Amino acid sequence: MAHGFYLVYGLSLCLSLLCALFVVSWSLHWRGGFAWDGSPLQFNWHPVLMVSGLVIIYGNGAVVYRIPSSWKQRKLVCKLVHAGMMLVALLLSGLGLSAVFDFHTSISIPHLYSVHSWVGISTVLLFSFQWLLGLVGFLLPCSPRWFRRSLKPTHIWIGKIVLVLTLVACISGINEKLLLTLDGMSAAAYNTLPVEAVFVNCLGILIVALGTTILGILFVKKWQRPEDCPENTQLLVSESSP
């Protein structure tokens, strides 16, 4: 059972690495690199931070509980790693939003006009709400047991929906950026498929592959952390027994 999990989990780690490499290379190799000065170089942080935060770190944070070796840990350790990764994901996505808002302001482009931006901002708002609800429901010691129990399916459900919305926002955003950038250069219009377009389309496919792999891991029931998983005792005992 664990072999099957680690195979798919290994695939998700490889895809994470590839997504990171592709999205950074796009900005560095074709879009002139990074700055924080209101120029298009500031915009370049937007895809990098959104993909790193909402796809890579969020996706890997979502499957922390599924890693069998983590079941030997106290559940609180898993919770803190999960919440910590999600906080990093949230901060990166906030920074990614501020990159694009600053850029729009500096060159007087209106904010939030496209359906990409409507879905994207809804995703980050839903994710923020989810993180706060998770903090209150699962980490504050005063949260009653009945509340945690009834919150859990909603938390898992919203978690998956945030990932689905992220995929929608990322792919529509990549499509928008390529249309706006490449179609400004007549020699390299998007529909002539210059090398940048092929490379970034592949980034889009890698993001979709990573997202669906993560959703796949979350879908398999037998890979869930067992409800009766001991707080550091039973597994250690069974490991030491013959």
Add this chain to the structure above:
Amino acid sequence: MAHGFYLVYGLSLCLSLLCALFVVSWSLHWRGGFAWDGSPLQFNWHPVLMVSGLVIIYGNGAVVYRIPSSWKQRKLVCKLVHAGMMLVALLLSGLGLSAVFDFHTSISIPHLYSVHSWVGISTVLLFSFQWLLGLVGFLLPCSPRWFRRSLKPTHIWIGKIVLVLTLVACISGINEKLLLTLDGMSAAAYNTLPVEAVFVNCLGILIVALGTTILGILFVKKWQRPEDCPENTQLLVSESSP
């Protein structure tokens, strides 16, 4: 339990109706209506057929088994309704693809250049594969029981992934169409948010709302058709008992 289901199912039906109204109105009111002559009027079939097929009919076909009143029917009836709706969805999406391919050919735009089209064509191919596998696995009488049993989780999993990919393809497609169409008219550039843009962005949000509602119905375990659901007997008996 059934009340909760019918509330969410009713919401999905309302959203289905709204999506259909919005996508047809977009083409009729702002894009000049429909034709099948290689002109932009032929393109207008593309969003209508893809949204009708892959979102509305596919989404409603996916939850047929969840409708409690259907549990009184023989499972074969449910299967045939499910497979029939999926076949209609597949045919409409095929027709929707041919609308855009014909249009591209007639005005010499290359096919399949954007990440929207890469995700979209992958979605339809995956859906075709899923439909054929479903036909062989679940409808052909010669399919062995062990094969059906082991195929079922994969079928459910691919079914959800097709819906997720559909959302990605639809929103990136709507974004692309608005950018390409509105930005060609300087007075109504997408970023000035003309009425058409607001209306179609709302269509995008409705599509996402419908897709996530369908995924929500599929997520709730207690709404699944019971495994031991009788072939038309037990429920009828319990209904007639006091």
